[in-house]
Amino acid sequence: MPFLRDAHDRIIRDLRVSLTDRCNFRCFYCLPNGEPPLARKETILTFEEIERICEIFVSLGVEKIRLTGGEPLLRRDIEVLIEKLARLKSRDLNAQESNPKSKIQNPKLKDLALTTNGHSFPRRAADLKRAGLDRVTISLDSLDRENFRNITGVDALENVLQSIEAAKKVELTPVKINAVIVRGRNDDELIDFARFARERDVKMRFIEFMPLDSSRVWTREMIVSGKEIFSRINARFPLVLREKSRGAETAWRYGFADGAAGEIGIVAPVTEMFCGACSRIRLTADGQIRTCLFSTNEHNLRDFVRSGATRAEIIEFIKDVVLKKEASHRINDKEFVQPARTMSFIGG
Numbered sequence: 001m002p003f004l005r006d007a008h009d010r011i012i013r014d015l016r017v018s019l020t021d022r023c024n025f026r027c028f029y030c031l032p033n034g035e036p037p038l039a040r041k042e043t044i045l046t047f048e049e050i051e052r053i054c055e056i057f058v059s060l061g062v063e064k065i066r067l068t069g070g071e072p073l074l075r076r077d078i079e080v081l082i083e084k085l086a087r088l089k090s091r092d093l094n095a096q097e098s099n100p101k102s103k104i105q106n107p108k109l110k111d112l113a114l115t116t117n118g119h120s121f122p123r124r125a126a127d128l129k130r131a132g133l134d135r136v137t138i139s140l141d142s143l144d145r146e147n148f149r150n151i152t153g154v155d156a157l158e159n160v161l162q163s164i165e166a167a168k169k170v171e172l173t174p175v176k177i178n179a180v181i182v183r184g185r186n187d188d189e190l191i192d193f194a195r196f197a198r199e200r201d202v203k204m205r206f207i208e209f210m211p212l213d214s215s216r217v218w219t220r221e222m223i224v225s226g227k228e229i230f231s232r233i234n235a236r237f238p239l240v241l242r243e244k245s246r247g248a249e250t251a252w253r254y255g256f257a258d259g260a261a262g263e264i265g266i267v268a269p270v271t272e273m274f275c276g277a278c279s280r281i282r283l284t285a286d287g288q289i290r291t292c293l294f295s296t297n298e299h300n301l302r303d304f305v306r307s308g309a310t311r312a313e314i315i316e317f318i319k320d321v322v323l324k325k326e327a328s329h330r331i332n333d334k335e336f337v338q339p340a341r342t343m344s345f346i347g348g
């Protein structure tokens with residue numbers, strides 16, 4: 001089996017690696033009361049372990065790695081890890097002795113990205129770029145200072161705005177901006193966000209609120225559907241669909257009909273499920289593989305790796321886990337059970 005293919009014929013190309021379960025923001029839709037007891041330090045994967053696991057994933061056809069968390073920039077010396085992972089963009093992975101018959105032509109990492117809340121990003125942007133990071137996604141849920149503080153628990157709007165400029169300056173581009181849109185909290189800012197995308201030439205990504213919050217406040221009434229987001233923005237700034245198919249991407253992407261800079265992306269996992277084309281798999285900070293954001297069970301790769309498993313055995317372990325990837329999430333089913341761990345632990 002050359003690629004990582006699941007039982008539903010989906011090929012895995014995209015690995016999200018959570019570097020820490022800690023976060024310095026208290027977003028009401030994620031981790032409003034801070035972390036429950038953190039994973040013990042010795043259970044968190046070391047940089048060497050992450051590098052080894054990522055190298056194996058890339059040799060199996062993974063092309064994109066996104067570093068996330070928690071807040072990944074809270075992980076000390078993250079630049080060292082980025083340097084190690086960036087080497088996967090040029091190394092000849094077919095040279096690995098346990099993968100001699102790989103049919104993947106010259107497997108290489110093509111895209112190394114990071115998702116951050118932007119808090120400490122401005123002063124670190126240049127080092128991250130130098131280490132080999134390709135691009136960055138920055139979370140920004142309000143353009144109003146008071147509302148930003150209400151949503152995130154931190155008075156840091158200015159930092160985040162500076163992060164966007166810093167990312168552009170060092171060319172960690174295209175810069176994507178994530179905003180989770182929640183009714184009554186920030187949906188009145190949709191037009192401001194669209195204007196922001198035009199004026200700053202950034203790619204806004206509006207995300208539906210998902211049931212992954214630790215305080216379990218999520219209700220369907222709080223969701224602003226992708227369709228509603230589209231029609232409200234389109235009424236003010238007419239939009240044109242960029243591509244008729246979104247492939248394995250999560251967002252429908254739109255440009256502005258008047259040719260203005262910037263882009264609008266709409267990610268609607270609840271009302272317009274896109275599991276059929278999912279190419280993602282996740283590795284938590286404590287080394288558990290999650291085959292879906294909404295998985296209710298995890299696969300302990302950490303202990304398997306630490307048990308002294310060979311490269312070939314790790315490959316078999318990963319292939320077996322991938323075969324168990326869920327056909328789809330079940331948010332809209334009556335029997336839906338919210339996963340025990342929240343977005344900040346899983347790695348968004």
Ligand code: SAM
Nearest residue numbers: 030069070071116117139178209210212343348
């Ligand atoms: N700390 C980083 C950050 O703030 O971007 C990375 C981790 S954060 C969990 C990754 C993304 O998940 C953020 O863009 C955040 O807005 C999103 N997210 C967290 N909880 C969510 C939820 N319940 N529904 C939808 N998106 C969520």
